Amino acid sequence: MEKYLYYQDQYLWEFKADIVKVVEKEGEYHLVLNQTAFYPEGGGQPADRGFIQEIPVKDVYKLEERVYHILSELPSRQKDLNCRIDWVRRFDHMQQHLGQHILSAVFYDQYKAGTIGFHLGSDRVTIDLDRPLKPAEIIKAENRANEIVFANHGVEFFYVEHAQLKRLAPRKMPEITGPIRIVQISEIDTIPCSGTHPSRTGEVGLIKVISWSKYKQGLRVEFLCGKRVLDDFRGKNNCLNSLSALLSVEVSEVAGEVQKVIERNKSLAQQIKFCNGQLLTLQAEDLLNKPYSRHNGIKVIKKILTGQDYQQLRLLTLKLTANPGVVTLLGVLDDATARFIISRSSELTSLKMNEIAQELLPVIAGRGGGTQQLAQGGGPGVEQLGKLIELAYQRVLAILLSI
Ligand SMILES: [Zn+2]
Incomplete structure (x- = not known):
């Protein structure tokens, strides 16, 4: 029976031992030594790691009072092996x-x-x-x-x-x-x-x-x-020191300052939301006053927006088409994706925007869909967004002129 050196001296991290048994399992070698300081898993404590003749010990376990050491290769000799435990661990x-x-x-x-x-x-x-x-x-x-x-x-x-x-x-x-x-x-x-x-x-x-x-x-x-x-x-000290430097306050004041930043952010977000609403109203008025073209009292608004996101594109579309006699063909570049929304006022039922969108999606290699009143899509073909909007305009024009 091997000797459990880890009980004789819990500080022992280097020792010599002989192999008394080898079991080969799934390409690995499970070694039993005549004595060992490698602690197998037990009592909530994980198993040791280390080396036997410089070969890493991958795991250690106890089975029927014997301690097995798992190695991926066999040591070159059986006796007087140099064994070393990962002492830091x-x-x-x-x-x-x-x-x-x-x-x-x-x-x-x-x-x-x-x-x-x-x-x-x-x-x-x-x-x-x-x-x-x-x-x-x-x-x-x-x-x-x-x-x-x-x-x-x-x-x-x-x-x-x-x-x-x-x-x-x-x-x-x-x-x-x-x-x-x-x-x-x-x-x-x-x-x-x-x-x-x-x-x-x-x-x-x-x-x-x-x-x-x-x-x-x-x-x-x-x-x-x-x-x-x-x-x-x-780790926490470094984190607090960085926060203290970023916020230009003492460490003891960091929590209070972060609270203030959060409050300020909430207030700014509300202001931005309000300003965006105002901006969209003005933008909608401007586009309605100067449409791209007019046909029998129907205004066609065609534009690629810059500096705005898809959400704003959607809100602007809804604002514009809430008026009678309006067709909107709007695009925006959002995170390197070409996005568009084509829509119309509810009474212009001869325009089926979802059908027009389906025809045009391949232009930007995109995907999308929608209803007869409003259709949307997006795709990676950012260079082709202008062409898509122009083709949409041509399709709409052909239908409006045939009414
Ligand atoms: Zn204990």
Whole structure:
């Protein structure tokens, strides 16, 4: 049976080992070693990564009391292999894991809130509590958790038989039988756990609750420990400093200033909407006064608009054709797309705008449709928009002259 070096020395990251078994599965090799410091997944803690003879260890898992290391190629020899754990990743897991013990212990001690779930991801760490808490209670627990870190308590690891457990009064009873591994933080917490942890609370570094949300009947608390707090603080600090520079205010005034910018934007958007309405009214009056052509009292308005968008094109069309005796043939270039709307007043029923549009769509390689009164379309042929509007005009003219 191999030796679990990760329990003998949780800080061991380099060791020698011999291969005792190889299982080939789907082009990969699952190696069992005579001893290993590679921690397999367990107790909410992800498996280690690293190298065996410079070959990357892709995953580590435990099956029937044996630890398997997955490699994509076999080492060149069987004995005396150089094994190295990705220590930055492992120590990060140890910091998050002991941080979780501390935080869970405090939530239980202060509010009898039990931990019913723990997830340690590459960027998120969460615990699920079995009852809700108020924000002030969470802050109080966070303060107490960091006091425990700063006091730098020792952490003990030992095995007990199931029968001895009750005497220890652990925070949670295990579901397994046989010898049970206990992780004990001074007088503060006693809990069965199979993971790897630092041997003093000070090594956890800061514990920072990032956010919380309702989860089932309780609460999901997201937090960070150790180096992750530094990375998070650095990112947020850079972000706040950039905002402070952009807004030309102190960091403490950023939130208030952003609120003002949002209010200002809302007010400007309303002003723009009002001005656009006025502009469209004036534009409509101008186009009605000076149509492109007139035929038996029918005004034909033909124009390609610049500096306006499709929405404005639509509003202008509706404004113009609300008057009797008006045909509009309008186009606009919107985000490198040629768009057009052809329409007419409701009484000019001899003009079927959807049929005219269908005939002309190939000119701009476009798609579209509509009703007999109003049809629209768009396509990539921006160079051909003028030609399309002109062809539409010719079709309309031919129909108007034949009435
Ligand atoms: Zn643990």
